Amino acid sequence: MSAQQIPASVDPQVQPAIQMVDVHKWYGDFHVLRDINLNVRRGERIVICGPSGSGKSTMIRCINRLEEHQKGRIIVDGVELLDDLKRIDEVRRDVGMVFQHFNLFPHLTILENCTLAPIWVKKMPKREAEEVAMHYLTRVKIPEQANKYPGQLSGGQQQRVAIARSLCMSPKIMLFDEPTSALDPEMVKEVLDTMVGLAEEGMTMLCVTHEMGFARQVADRVIFMDYGQIVEMNTPDEFFRNPQHERTRLFLSQILH
Amino acid sequence: MSTAVDMPRFVRAKQVEALPPPNLARGPIAWVRQNLFSGPFNTILTLVVFYLLYVSVPPLLKFLIIDAVWTGSDRAACRADTGGSESGACWAFIWDKLNYFIYGSYTISERWRVNIFFALLAIGVVWLLWLRAPRRDLGAVYFFWIFPIVSYILLTGGNASFSGRFWAGFAILGALVIALFAFFAALLKTAMRPALIMAGAIVAVIGITLALIDVDFGLAHVPTSLWGGILVTLLVATVGIVVSLPFGILLALGRRSRLPIVRMASVIFIEFVRGVPLITVLIMANTMLPLFLPGDMTVDRLLRPLIGTALFASAYMAEVVRGGLQAMPKGQYEGAMSLGLNYPQMMTLIILPQALRIVIPGIVNTFIGLFKDTSLVAIVGIFDLVKTIEASRIDPNWAAPTIGITGYAFAALFYFIFCFGMSRYSLGVERRLAAGQKR
Numbered sequence: 001m002s003a004q005q006i007p008a009s010v011d012p013q014v015q016p017a018i019q020m021v022d023v024h025k026w027y028g029d030f031h032v033l034r035d036i037n038l039n040v041r042r043g044e045r046i047v048i049c050g051p052s053g054s055g056k057s058t059m060i061r062c063i064n065r066l067e068e069h070q071k072g073r074i075i076v077d078g079v080e081l082l083d084d085l086k087r088i089d090e091v092r093r094d095v096g097m098v099f100q101h102f103n104l105f106p107h108l109t110i111l112e113n114c115t116l117a118p119i120w121v122k123k124m125p126k127r128e129a130e131e132v133a134m135h136y137l138t139r140v141k142i143p144e145q146a147n148k149y150p151g152q153l154s155g156g157q158q159q160r161v162a163i164a165r166s167l168c169m170s171p172k173i174m175l176f177d178e179p180t181s182a183l184d185p186e187m188v189k190e191v192l193d194t195m196v197g198l199a200e201e202g203m204t205m206l207c208v209t210h211e212m213g214f215a216r217q218v219a220d221r222v223i224f225m226d227y228g229q230i231v232e233m234n235t236p237d238e239f240f241r242n243p244q245h246e247r248t249r250l251f252l253s254q255i256l257h
Numbered sequence: 258m259s260t261a262v263d264m265p266r267f268v269r270a271k272q273v274e275a276l277p278p279p280n281l282a283r284g285p286i287a288w289v290r291q292n293l294f295s296g297p298f299n300t301i302l303t304l305v306v307f308y309l310l311y312v313s314v315p316p317l318l319k320f321l322i323i324d325a326v327w328t329g330s331d332r333a334a335c336r337a338d339t340g341g342s343e344s345g346a347c348w349a350f351i352w353d354k355l356n357y358f359i360y361g362s363y364t365i366s367e368r369w370r371v372n373i374f375f376a377l378l379a380i381g382v383v384w385l386l387w388l389r390a391p392r393r394d395l396g397a398v399y400f401f402w403i404f405p406i407v408s409y410i411l412l413t414g415g416n417a418s419f420s421g422r423f424w425a426g427f428a429i430l431g432a433l434v435i436a437l438f439a440f441f442a443a444l445l446k447t448a449m450r451p452a453l454i455m456a457g458a459i460v461a462v463i464g465i466t467l468a469l470i471d472v473d474f475g476l477a478h479v480p481t482s483l484w485g486g487i488l489v490t491l492l493v494a495t496v497g498i499v500v501s502l503p504f505g506i507l508l509a510l511g512r513r514s515r516l517p518i519v520r521m522a523s524v525i526f527i528e529f530v531r532g533v534p535l536i537t538v539l540i541m542a543n544t545m546l547p548l549f550l551p552g553d554m555t556v557d558r559l560l561r562p563l564i565g566t567a568l569f570a571s572a573y574m575a576e577v578v579r580g581g582l583q584a585m586p587k588g589q590y591e592g593a594m595s596l597g598l599n600y601p602q603m604m605t606l607i608i609l610p611q612a613l614r615i616v617i618p619g620i621v622n623t624f625i626g627l628f629k630d631t632s633l634v635a636i637v638g639i640f641d642l643v644k645t646i647e648a649s650r651i652d653p654n655w656a657a658p659t660i661g662i663t664g665y666a667f668a669a670l671f672y673f674i675f676c677f678g679m680s681r682y683s684l685g686v687e688r689r690l691a692a693g694q695k696r
Contacts, residue, residue: 066591085599086448093597103592107611107690116606117596169596 015078017042017173017204018063023072025058025228032058033069034228042172045205047215047236050225051251056208059225060175063206064095077172093121096166100178102158104150104165110137111146114165122169129168136164140194156187160194167198174198176207210255216240224248321346321666328352335657346663347655354649358667361485361640367477370411371488377404377411378495386682388689401499402462406469412492414478417470427467431460481559485640487671489559493566493631493641494675498624500567505574506613510604512579523575530572535633538565543637562634570627577619581612614690621683625676643668 018040025033033055040046048056061067062074065081065088074081076091104113114133118124124132137143140160142153150158159179166174176195180188192214199205199218209215215222215236222239224232224247232239232248240256243249293303324345326334333339335347351358360368381404384396409415438456442449484492511523530538542565546556556564585608593603613620635644646664649655 064595066594085445089597089599092595095595097595099588099591099595101588103588103595105589105592105607105611107614117598120602120606121597165596
């Protein structure tokens, strides 16, 4: 299952959005990612699930180098992640990330949260950045909150702001790290709706989540991870109807009541 | 509608409207009863405090104001044997010596320059501290660059007359700085152009500064040995505060750096400076600094303790700032990094504004400590306010029993006004910053 074939000569037209080749990572002595091989095509939506501590967050955090891998290669949009700080910033510019705890900047207003990176990283004029920000805030349906501070918003609203903040950088790839796990049940849907909308527009998405309804609805592939390895990967249909690996079956029986 | 607790089923039929809170009895008597005499222990405490106030405040007011001597030109006014009053403070003495307390022995005909310095300082402080002042970015340029240059020229007279050799040395040093920045940019694999621009800007700013100091404006030279009083106290405190905050931030960042050499250097500096008393630092700066420098180079007598106090305060500031950095959740770093912000952007835009806000009480505490510690420069022979009072106290013209107490009361009042001002200002800032972000 693990070894996916990497084409020897890479045609730029069909070059994958993300290539992970034989990636390993250790936290001290703990082998947290083992033999990760994954190609993500442009426009592909991938949902990653698995028990806690299985390395799924670590894996997607390696893609924008919030975590460093120690072995193997990660190539994001044609740029290999090495120690070169400048290229890492380049990759981060093109890869948006949404966190479990939002990580909005509490000392800035919603609008400032959204315009900060376009102004400072992309050197966009302030007025233009504000227009872009309002466009995306409208899209996530909270333009009227633009001048409030994050602490004044509900969890679901904050997470939608976080999504808008990432979108303001017009990323090519979006990473979601358990975006709905910290939300009250009533707010999960508004965030998922936003993500579905994004998926329908053809954004390349990697999403760590246990929202299986979301996986069924939008995912092209579902990945199940355990013990730092990719245990099973399949289309959502097959994955839920006919899981192959014993560990997958056990996991699904635990979460689908 | 009341709800019985043992009802097996319940469906609300009517929404309960929001009502105003019940009107609690509020009046001066209710307040006194609730806050001062709410129980036997509280009542005893209240009575004890009232008694202490009764014992201490009236005599103090009597001494400082009611019985005080306000006019007089020499000791006669404050001595009982010459018909004066000895039971109150001798403010006539302060009034007579006020110029000495403010300027020290600064050349009398040039004291207008000190007054301009005070005015410029006040403008800079208000511009920076008044949060709604216009163009505070320009205010920062003024306060951290223009104001120091102008003050230096005003107070010393400028016209440093650097030699050609000095300028050659500066050119070499400037080139070295630019090369060093380029080297580090290459080492860290960051963009070369901003590094070069930054290095060039630093060299240019220093160069312009030196050139301005070099110009002869026709002002008479006033050696620092003549400076004294409030001028020196404010100067040492301002330089200490202005240097210690940025330098302390750099040290705190250095201490958390991943580069071992930077981290080690910061830790050694902080721990060494914090590990010795300020007096030691001052004496070392005064007597040992000249030993380390080449023979023909001298450091000004006032500059030595100035550097000493600034470095001392920086070490304390570094630890305060580090506390704030420590309190920042990891998610803020990750949020900033995931947007593609580089390290300086992340620090200046996201982390430091929040971290510094957390430690405003600690920062102001350090400032207040520094402000009062400036009186220690007297140890190395600098005539700050306290030292000028000490010197005036033994003036035979003013030999009277209440002179010493009056002098120290004046010093206490001066320090209290500034320290209390800082404290209140910081409280205001905290409240203002917290208001916007709280629910």
